[in-house]
Amino acid sequence: xxxxxxxxxxxxxxxxxxxxxxxxxxxxxxxxxxxxxxxxxxxxxxxxxxxxxxxxxxxxxxxxxxxxxxxxxxxxxxxxxxxxxxxxxxxxxxxxxxxxxxxxxxxxxxxxxxxxxxxxxxxxxxxxxxxxxxxxxxxxxxxxxxxxxxxxxxxxxxxxx
Amino acid sequence: xxxxxxxxxxxxxxxxxxxxxxxxxxxxxxxxxxxxxxxxxxxxxxxxxxxxxxxxxxxxxxxxxxxxxxxxxxxxxxxxxxxxxxxxxxxxxxxxxxxxxxxxxxxxxxxxxxxxxxxxxxxxxxxxxxxxxxxxxxxxxxxxxxxxxxxxxxxxxxxxxxxxxxxxxxxxxxxxxxxxxxxxxxxxxxxxxxxxxxxxxxxxxxxxxxxxxxxxxxxxxxxxxxxxxxxxxxxxxxxxxxxxxxxxxxxxxxxxxxxxxxxxxxxxxxxxxxxxxxxxxxxxxxxxxxxxxxxx
Numbered sequence: 367x368x369x370x371x372x373x374x375x376x377x378x379x380x381x382x383x384x385x386x387x388x389x390x391x392x393x394x395x396x397x398x399x400x401x402x403x404x405x406x407x408x409x410x411x412x413x414x415x416x417x418x419x420x421x422x423x424x425x426x427x428x429x430x431x432x433x434x435x436x437x438x439x440x441x442x443x444x445x446x447x448x449x450x451x452x453x454x455x456x457x458x459x460x461x462x463x464x465x466x467x468x469x470x471x472x473x474x475x476x477x478x479x480x481x482x483x484x485x486x487x488x489x490x491x492x493x494x495x496x497x498x499x500x501x502x503x504x505x506x507x508x509x510x511x512x513x514x515x516x517x518x519x520x521x522x523x524x525x526x527x
Numbered sequence: 528x529x530x531x532x533x534x535x536x537x538x539x540x541x542x543x544x545x546x547x548x549x550x551x552x553x554x555x556x557x558x559x560x561x562x563x564x565x566x567x568x569x570x571x572x573x574x575x576x577x578x579x580x581x582x583x584x585x586x587x588x589x590x591x592x593x594x595x596x597x598x599x600x601x602x603x604x605x606x607x608x609x610x611x612x613x614x615x616x617x618x619x620x621x622x623x624x625x626x627x628x629x630x631x632x633x634x635x636x637x638x639x640x641x642x643x644x645x646x647x648x649x650x651x652x653x654x655x656x657x658x659x660x661x662x663x664x665x666x667x668x669x670x671x672x673x674x675x676x677x678x679x680x681x682x683x684x685x686x687x688x689x690x691x692x693x694x695x696x697x698x699x700x701x702x703x704x705x706x707x708x709x710x711x712x713x714x715x716x717x718x719x720x721x722x723x724x725x726x727x728x729x730x731x732x733x734x735x736x737x738x739x740x741x742x743x744x745x746x747x748x749x750x751x752x753x754x755x756x757x758x759x760x761x762x763x764x765x766x767x768x769x770x771x772x773x774x775x776x777x778x779x780x781x782x783x784x785x786x787x788x789x790x791x792x793x794x795x796x797x798x799x800x801x802x803x804x805x806x807x808x809x810x811x812x813x814x815x816x817x818x819x820x821x822x823x
């Protein structure tokens with residue numbers, strides 16, 4: 367969780383809510399009801415409170431038995447089936463296929479930080495506004511299908527060499 | 528120590544690592560006996576972390592015995608059983624015992640092993656764990672606090688070139704490289720042509736320049752072991768033709784060595800392969816002969 371910065375909107379909101387537990391509970395409750403009503407049926411959201419849907423082509427990666435946030439484990443069975451539940455498709459297999467279709471593969475190359483487990487079953491949207499998690503990847507544009515890291519980072523590495 | 532992993536990586540010569548599964552008991556003699564087969568023959572030896580979710584002696588304890596035997600261990604660390612507090616603590620402890628190399632893994636799920644009802648931890652994944660270990664060696668805990676006398680590790684990750692979809696696997700290697708990995712050890716290769724295609728993808732992104740790719744070779748003399756691995760080990764692909772070849776062989780031991788040598792030769796010829804990782808499961812004593820016959 368990031369430190370509170372009173373110069374930003376999210377920092378002030380976070381401080382405001384932290385000082386008012388009843389308001390915080392109310393807003394979080396309302397946020398969760400709305401969010402669950404939308405995200406559970408549409409994306410089979412697992413309510414982790416730190417949403418990665420925008421990085422995973424709108425398939426919830428938290429259905430993975432290992433709760434992976436950075437791509438498939440090495441145990442995937444032939445045909446892209448899950449190591450733990452062979453009758454199921456690996457959720458990361460589905461995420462990759464849909465990322466290709468929606469041209470969102472570049473988002474898969476972004477390294478996602480370890481989950482803050484304290485945010486489980488809280489409203490992810492409220493957490494975004496409070497600065498407790500990063501903004502979703504909303505940008506659309508020239509997202510060509512390339513598996514590479516973005517050009518700036520590559521140039522930077524070459525400079526270091 | 529006669530040979531170390533760091534020297535091998537820095538020298539630029541073809542690297543050879545081995546693998547030792549700690550025993551399902553408390554005897555150090557078993558570890559020492561197996562270690563003798565690797566001494567002077569390989570650059571480093573992996574100690575596995577309760578592989579397949581079957582309870583064994585801890586990988587760090589086995590590594591301490593290997594150090595005592597004059598071998599350079601690569602300690603495998605999985606996310607299955609420990610949270611971020613225990614993982615960071617164990618990495619510091621391993622370093623204090625003399626461990627200089629870590630292989631950081633997500634870990635086979637407990638349902639694959641002998642305690643399927645255990646609580647899955649998976650506090651983070653292997654990409655994140657590599658990042659945490661990298662920060663640790665740079666002098667910071669995950670929370671940002673300073674590490675007093677940080678550990679000097681070489682960090683590695685695993686890759687499975689045979690699991691689908693291939694594109695996603697290569698993205699994962701890129702992520703591991705950016706997180707701080709120095710080397711990658713692959714799942715056992717039985718199908719060299721598929722591995723060659725995977726290496727093309729790795730080279731396309733220039734990843735072979737960022738991390739040393741060590742190709743996994745699993746020497747075996749038993750077709751039954753291959754059948755078992757095909758059916759029970761996570762992420763393993765074994766072609767039928769290989770099982771038939773071993774079943775039909777007169778001298779299975781010689782045939783097993785021949786198959787492994789052929790695979791070493793094939794992967795060695797591929798651009799970007801920096802070494803091999805030998806996994807002689809239940810057949811550690813073959814390592815010196817294999818290393819000699821394969822010209823490693």
